[in-house]
Amino acid sequence: MSVRKRTLVTAAVFVFGLLLAAAGARAGENAVIRDKGAVICLECIGIG
Amino acid sequence: MKRLLAQIGFFVLHNPYLQNFFSGRIYDGKLKGFCAPGLNCYSCPAAAFSCPIGSLQNFFRGTGHNISLFVTGFLIAMGAAFGRFVCGFACPMGFLQDLIYKAPTPKFRVRLRKLSYFKYIVLAAFVIILPFSVRDYLSGLGYPWFCAYICPSGTIFGAWPLLAANDFIRGMLGALFNIKTAVAIGLITMALFINRFFCRVLCPLGAIYAMFNKISFVRINHDKPACANCAKCSESCNLRLDPVKESSHPDCMRCGNCVRACGEKALKYGTINKSN
Numbered sequence: 001m002s003v004r005k006r007t008l009v010t011a012a013v014f015v016f017g018l019l020l021a022a023a024g025a026r027a028g029e030n031a032v033i034r035d036k037g038a039v040i041c042l043e044c045i046g047i048g
Numbered sequence: 049m050k051r052l053l054a055q056i057g058f059f060v061l062h063n064p065y066l067q068n069f070f071s072g073r074i075y076d077g078k079l080k081g082f083c084a085p086g087l088n089c090y091s092c093p094a095a096a097f098s099c100p101i102g103s104l105q106n107f108f109r110g111t112g113h114n115i116s117l118f119v120t121g122f123l124i125a126m127g128a129a130f131g132r133f134v135c136g137f138a139c140p141m142g143f144l145q146d147l148i149y150k151a152p153t154p155k156f157r158v159r160l161r162k163l164s165y166f167k168y169i170v171l172a173a174f175v176i177i178l179p180f181s182v183r184d185y186l187s188g189l190g191y192p193w194f195c196a197y198i199c200p201s202g203t204i205f206g207a208w209p210l211l212a213a214n215d216f217i218r219g220m221l222g223a224l225f226n227i228k229t230a231v232a233i234g235l236i237t238m239a240l241f242i243n244r245f246f247c248r249v250l251c252p253l254g255a256i257y258a259m260f261n262k263i264s265f266v267r268i269n270h271d272k273p274a275c276a277n278c279a280k281c282s283e284s285c286n287l288r289l290d291p292v293k294e295s296s297h298p299d300c301m302r303c304g305n306c307v308r309a310c311g312e313k314a315l316k317y318g319t320i321n322k323s324n
Contacts, residue, residue: 011265027060031100032103037146040076041089045089
């Protein structure tokens with residue numbers, strides 16, 4: 001595959017990722033993890 | 049040296065609230081709504097951002113819609129742009145393992161051919177399938193299998209500092225903490241002898257970025273006419289890869305050992321070009 005085509009594939013995947021993330025953000029998603037109301041992942045630190 | 053500085057910089061970028069290591073508090077501001085590029089525990093007192101794997105798993109185990117467009121999109125964009133360059137330069141867990149590997153112990157520079165596929169099983173089973181399918185009867189929530197049983201980042205950057213500084217959390221630690229501590233000590237021991245053992249065999253974030261290594265924009269390029277075929281590059285590779293033939297191998301974390309070892313400057317950091 002030519003350099004141009006490979007660059008286009010990578011750019012398309014990158015833009016797809018950005019659009020997906022933007023769609024998620026628009027839908028109100030974020031990355032916060034809540035455990036029993038607190039901003040913490042209890043199992044991550046060995047509680048649970 | 050440049051890579052070391054980059055790793056220190058990214059460690060501080062992931063964990064800017066260093067004072068929380070002493071106060072035993074966890075940052076819970078707005079930045080936690082965003083993902084960090086590397087594996088850095090959400091419950092680390094100093095962490096500013098969310099761990100992408102913890103967040104992804106949290107959606108799979110939740111009772112709402114199970115696929116996070118936000119986190120998935122972020123990982124796809126990061127993968128397409130950088131691939132495993134993130135592992136080599138930006139990941140705090142990778143940085144820690146690099147520091148441990150500097151200890152003067154015998155080194156086993158092994159290829160881990162088949163074992164390196166295990167990280168894809170960890171991603172599929174412990175991050176997606178088990179948290180989604182095994183659920184609590186009453187709450188309907190799944191269990192964070194990867195974070196609870198495998199991830200050493202939570203133990204090293206989260207549990208151990210909190211254990212030292214927060215009396216309330218110290219009182220709550222139980223059997224799971226003992227399991228996690230045993231796993232973390234086992235992985236630290238492996239890191240003394242085998243370069244990036246956790247990243248190569250167990251890390252689900254590494255598995256995701258590995259899938260993008262062949263198409264990632266940032267990469268290591270090989271200039272064939274300049275190459276003297278001296279094999280210094282493959283001798284310098286801690287993962288036993290051959291950078292001439294495998295510069296986009298899924299396990300290559302773009303650490304740059306081969307780039308530095310090449311006297312002919314035939315290997316260089318770059319973007320997509322004719323040579324790859």
